[in-house]
Amino acid sequence: MHYLQLGHLGSASILLAFGLALYSAVVGVLGARRRDARLQTSARLATVATFLVTATAVAVMEAALITNDFSVLYVAEHSRIASPLWVKIVTLWAALEGSILLWGFLLTGYTAVLAFTAPLSPLRPWALAILSSVQVFFLGVVAFLANPFQTLPNPPMDGPGPNALLQNHWMMAVHPVLMYLGFVGLTVPFAYAMAALITRRPGTEWMVQTRRWTLTGWGFLGAAIVAGGWWSYEVLGWGGYWAWDPVENVSFMPWLTATAFIHGVQVQERRRMLKSWNVMLIALTFCLSILGTFLTRSGVVSSVHAFGAGPVGPAFLAFFVLVTLFAFGLIALRWDDVRDRAELDAVVSREGGFLGGNILFLALTFAVLLGTLFPLVVEALSGQRVTVGPPFFDQVTLPLWMLVLLLMGIGPLLPWRRADGSSLRRNLAWLAGGFVVAGGLALLLGMREIYPTLTVALAGYNLVSLGLLLSQALVPRLRLSTRAPMAVLWSYAHESRRRTGSMIAHLAIVVVAIGIAFSSGYRVDQQLRIGFNQSATFQGYTLTPVDRFMERTASRITSGAVVRVSKNGHVLTTLRPRTNIFGSGSRPVTKPAVMDTFSHDLYLSLDNTIGPDTTYVVLRAVYSPLVSWIWFGGLLLVFGVVFSLLPARRRLAEHTATAAEEAAKA
Amino acid sequence: MRKVVYAVLGVAVLGVAGFMIYKALNNSLVYFVLPNEYAKDPSGFANRTIRLGGLVEPGTVHFNDNTLQLHFIITDSIQSYPVEYQGAPPDLFKANQGVVVEGRFQKGTFVSDQLLVKHSSNYKPPKPGQPIDVNMLKKTLQ
Numbered sequence: 001m002h003y004l005q006l007g008h009l010g011s012a013s014i015l016l017a018f019g020l021a022l023y024s025a026v027v028g029v030l031g032a033r034r035r036d037a038r039l040q041t042s043a044r045l046a047t048v049a050t051f052l053v054t055a056t057a058v059a060v061m062e063a064a065l066i067t068n069d070f071s072v073l074y075v076a077e078h079s080r081i082a083s084p085l086w087v088k089i090v091t092l093w094a095a096l097e098g099s100i101l102l103w104g105f106l107l108t109g110y111t112a113v114l115a116f117t118a119p120l121s122p123l124r125p126w127a128l129a130i131l132s133s134v135q136v137f138f139l140g141v142v143a144f145l146a147n148p149f150q151t152l153p154n155p156p157m158d159g160p161g162p163n164a165l166l167q168n169h170w171m172m173a174v175h176p177v178l179m180y181l182g183f184v185g186l187t188v189p190f191a192y193a194m195a196a197l198i199t200r201r202p203g204t205e206w207m208v209q210t211r212r213w214t215l216t217g218w219g220f221l222g223a224a225i226v227a228g229g230w231w232s233y234e235v236l237g238w239g240g241y242w243a244w245d246p247v248e249n250v251s252f253m254p255w256l257t258a259t260a261f262i263h264g265v266q267v268q269e270r271r272r273m274l275k276s277w278n279v280m281l282i283a284l285t286f287c288l289s290i291l292g293t294f295l296t297r298s299g300v301v302s303s304v305h306a307f308g309a310g311p312v313g314p315a316f317l318a319f320f321v322l323v324t325l326f327a328f329g330l331i332a333l334r335w336d337d338v339r340d341r342a343e344l345d346a347v348v349s350r351e352g353g354f355l356g357g358n359i360l361f362l363a364l365t366f367a368v369l370l371g372t373l374f375p376l377v378v379e380a381l382s383g384q385r386v387t388v389g390p391p392f393f394d395q396v397t398l399p400l401w402m403l404v405l406l407l408m409g410i411g412p413l414l415p416w417r418r419a420d421g422s423s424l425r426r427n428l429a430w431l432a433g434g435f436v437v438a439g440g441l442a443l444l445l446g447m448r449e450i451y452p453t454l455t456v457a458l459a460g461y462n463l464v465s466l467g468l469l470l471s472q473a474l475v476p477r478l479r480l481s482t483r484a485p486m487a488v489l490w491s492y493a494h495e496s497r498r499r500t501g502s503m504i505a506h507l508a509i510v511v512v513a514i515g516i517a518f519s520s521g522y523r524v525d526q527q528l529r530i531g532f533n534q535s536a537t538f539q540g541y542t543l544t545p546v547d548r549f550m551e552r553t554a555s556r557i558t559s560g561a562v563v564r565v566s567k568n569g570h571v572l573t574t575l576r577p578r579t580n581i582f583g584s585g586s587r588p589v590t591k592p593a594v595m596d597t598f599s600h601d602l603y604l605s606l607d608n609t610i611g612p613d614t615t616y617v618v619l620r621a622v623y624s625p626l627v628s629w630i631w632f633g634g635l636l637l638v639f640g641v642v643f644s645l646l647p648a649r650r651r652l653a654e655h656t657a658t659a660a661e662e663a664a665k666a
Numbered sequence: 667m668r669k670v671v672y673a674v675l676g677v678a679v680l681g682v683a684g685f686m687i688y689k690a691l692n693n694s695l696v697y698f699v700l701p702n703e704y705a706k707d708p709s710g711f712a713n714r715t716i717r718l719g720g721l722v723e724p725g726t727v728h729f730n731d732n733t734l735q736l737h738f739i740i741t742d743s744i745q746s747y748p749v750e751y752q753g754a755p756p757d758l759f760k761a762n763q764g765v766v767v768e769g770r771f772q773k774g775t776f777v778s779d780q781l782l783v784k785h786s787s788n789y790k791p792p793k794p795g796q797p798i799d800v801n802m803l804k805k806t807l808q
């Protein structure tokens with residue numbers, strides 16, 4: 001079986017996939033230009049073929065990982081016989097080459113689905129051709145620059161296994177996939193936007209057709225960012241969830257511009273305005289995601305997350321430049337089609353609010369981009385290696401966040417075109433009331449830190465805003481209906497899914513903001529040295545290490561301490577912070593233990609390795625108030641997105657049925 | 667007329683924002699230096715948080731396990747500085763190990779709150795008496 005080794009099969013699949021993607025792209029463009037239905041159909045079928053062949057490559061790699069076939073280069077470099085099955089499966093995306101393969105695979109999947117579910121329109125062939133071109137890049141990188149399927153003539157007996165930090169938590173299986181689903185999902189509206197420019201159909205058509213894709217991609221990306229924060233928190237041992245690390249920043253920036261985009265879409269749908277903004281925002285989102293991929297895979301930034309230097313760096317940089325030139329060049333070329341012909345009727349209006357939002361999100365993106373790229377510029381110019389620390393990002397972005405929260409409350413209440421004085425003043429009065437009451441409550445309870453207090457005040461303000469929105473929608477309905485209020489609310493929620501979904505999403509943002517404000521502002525961090533069977537107090541808790549433990553499995557050695565946590569004499573729980581060593585010679589990796597409650601987390605991380613002779617434990621104890629609100633807020637956000645995407649109930653049928661019932665009773 | 671007002675406002679806002687960003691950036695830049703590089707211009711880094719990279723000089727490690735204070739000397743064979751770190755030494759910390767400490771100089775001692783042990787398979791510490799290849803050291807610590 002020498003010539004049919006898995007490595008050869010994989011390489012052949014990827015090469016074939018590359019060829020098929022190239023075919024789809026070229027034939028797609030030809031079919032679109034000539035409006036030739038046969039060529040277009042051929043291109044569409046080719047996208048399905050590309051997906052199937054790429055899926056084969058992925059299956060081959062998984063097979064090689066699971067069967068410990070060390071003749072495949074990627075397996076030899078990143079897998080280990082003793083690793084549990086789930087780790088082997090997940091090793092597919094644990095390192096550079098595999099992660100690009102995964103991205104390519106998801107992209108081919110999305111493209112194939114789009115090819116057969118997208119409505120027939122002049123946009124479709126161009127959009128598919130653009131997606132295929134992006135596939136050509138990713139599959140090309142895998143096939144020619146970083147081929148994980150290379151065959152080793154003398155395979156080693158075993159491998160080192162994936163990075164220890166990646167084996168420590170099941171989130172490894174989830175976070176990267178969510179991230180790529182987000183990036184790939186947002187490629188679809190980008191492709192459609194470019195198609196709209198090419199075909200000179202810059203209206204709402206392209207946005208309406210991609211609305212679900214956009215929202216799904218945005219949702220996945222948001223979930224990925226929150227999941228990544230949670231993962232850092234649970235694994236890294238410093239009790240924090242966001243360090244403004246370059247790799248974190250590059251996933252965050254496309255989310256910011258995508259958020260501005262999903263809001264700008266509404267203005268275009270209603271008033272046919274801000275077209276140029278929308279097309280630039282989605283182009284920026286895609287370009288930033290490619291820039292991000294370049295930064296994390298080229299070794300130019302120093303980060304705990306970065307994949308390290310490799311031959312793919314220059315390729316990604318070249319692709320980034322190409323994509324940016326293409327997208328913005330096309331926008332410039334078609335500027336007359338997208339520029340706004342009318343001015344805003346009034347600054348204080350729904351459109352004005354959206355425009356303000358766009359500006360804020362762009363300002364945030366710019367600030368983060370500056371902080372992330374500045375070290376590179378400095379190093380390029382002076383050779384000095386620098387890092388831009390969290391204080392910069394916090395100082396510059398926190399005021400902008402407060403403005404975002406402010407706008408989020410008033411924006412949905414502003415009418416289109418122009419706000420008439422009296423209703424605006426009434427709404428503002430209510431909002432101000434909410435702000436003052438919540439802020440006052442915070443000050444009364446002793447809060448003095450500026451940002452947490454401001455966040456609480458703005459949370460009150462936003463809750464009032466949501467209340468006003470709901471009452472504006474429900475009160476007329478309640479007057480006309482004889483049913484119970486809850487039933488009316490339920491019907492409203494199901495009929496106006498977009499509105500309700502957006503309210504849920506905004507509420508989720510408020511929850512996350514509160515979680516972040518309190519867990520950063522009131523966090524207590526202390527290192528404690530406690531002898532076995534002795535106690536130390538921390539934030540009202542009594543911590544007593546009562547025992548040590550050691551586990552040995554095929555793939556790791558674990559040693560840790562059993563710490564009893566009590567309060568007021570009652571034992572609440574037992575936490576087991578530990579250190580793991582995966583494979584011989586690898587670094588010990590700490591795995592913290594967390595006790596999470598609704599109001600705060602008690603987080604313990606071992607700072608010394610526990611051996612049979614160790615007489616004391618050094619614990620890093622972190623008390624983070626309301627940190628679980630962040631994870632809960634993330635889930636709420638996902639729920640809001642899902643809710644928005646479900647189809648709305650048919651209103652007419654419902655009303656007819658209800659009216660008939662009520663008439664029959666009368 | 668409205669356009670002129672918007673333009674002036676825009677420039678003003680950008681100006682203020684630019685200044686704020688410049689100040690924030692300046693205060694937050696954390697330079698990475700070896701001891702000999704710091705010695706060339708100590709005043710340039712006065713009152714700033716910096717990252718100091720070097721090797722742990724053998725025989726200088728003291729850990730007080732009651733106060734959890736770690737003392738050692740960091741060196742690049744050209745210049746050495748005493749380091750004070752609040753916390754238990756991580757597992758890989760030992761003599762001749764490459765470390766990066768982040769903090770600031772206070773009266774000649776580097777007081778640090780972050781200590782990273784650099785695990786590199788490329789750099790081999792020199793035998794006693796041999797000079798250290800400073801460039802190689804810097805590369806592996808980054």
